Amino acid sequence: MESPTLADWVGDVKSFTGSQWQRKPAVFTPQTLASPFDLDELDAAFDGGLLRTPYLEMVRSNKVTVPPDAYTTPRVVNGTTHHGFADRAKVVALLRAGATLLLRCVDQWHRPTGDLLARLSDELDRRVEAFFFVTPAGGQGLAVHRDDADVFVLQVAGRKTWYVHDAPTVADWSPGELPDDEHSPRLLHSVLEPGSVLYIPRGFAHRAVGAAGLSAHLSLTIRDISLQDLRTALEQRLSEGLDLPARPLGEAAIADACATLLSHVRAELDTIEPADLRLATRATQARRPAATTRAETFAETARNWEPGGPGARRTGVASVSRTWRRLRDAARAGG
Secondary structure, eight states: OOOOOHHHHHSOHHHHHHHTTTTOOEEEOOSOOOOSOOHHHHHHHHHHSOOBTTSEEEEOTTSOOOOGGGTEEEEEETTEEEEEEEOHHHHHHHHHTTOEEEEOOGGGTOHHHHHHHHHHHHHHTSOEEEEEEEEOTTOOSSOSEEOSSEEEEEEEEEEEEEEEEOOOSSSSOOOEEOOTTOOOOEEEEEEEOTTOEEEEOTTOOEEEEEEEEEEEEEEEEEOOOOHHHHHHHHHHHHHTTOOOOSSOOSHHHHHHHHHHHHHHHHHHHTTOOHHHHHHHHHHHHOOOOGGGSOOOOHHHHHHTOSTTSTTOOOOSHHHHHHHHHHHHHHHHHHO
């Protein structure tokens, strides 16, 4: 099944980007959600036996850290003990006790989610990451906080109550949990049902509480430009066409490198407009997920392995001997 597009969630994309994108939160009810990851996929990840930290984490909103040993188990592989493998029984026990399960960077290890993010990244020209939350009724995984990303929440199971507050009031704001006395204006209070989509603009404070059943949602975080991104892109732009030794030897060489570098930077700065820097930063920041590059599968490799088949390679002692004989004969003829 083909990954959904932004229009499948928000309807009229032009209207959404003109009135809501990075301006105000909104809830949508698409005809089909088509989330690539749900509780069945979660079970499959546990059944596979390879799910482990740091992709797996248990969290609480009361600032109590859940130690990894409480939800993972060690394994002995080739005589060596390795820690951090997901333990479903421990995870379920913690869920029943009010903790939240968080799976990080789902797009890195679940191909359908990676395909969805690749498509969304192409549409928005931004880097996208995926996180999966499972929360019991009454549970709250994170306290009210701000994310350094626009967020789409795809509700896949149970019901969850969301509270979204206003944007930061200062330009130099920081992501993360807010003080307990945070009282910014509330813009949205909504209970998400399975199939609902919530949009939260970058920096807008929010929190979520499980409302009924075992609530689960896929959170897609859309990263935008930061000051560090601008600095990195500017440095790359100013380095283009500059040919200097990486390690100038001696004071005279260092002085020459300084003069050449400053001259080059001054000349380049006169040619760079703000729009140029923004576009260059966007191109660097919007890296594509690895899922966009499809490697040959092992089954395909096996089918093509026979001599004479597509992609087959002849190696071994015989081929080495033939190569050696050709080189020897050529040397003798030249002599």
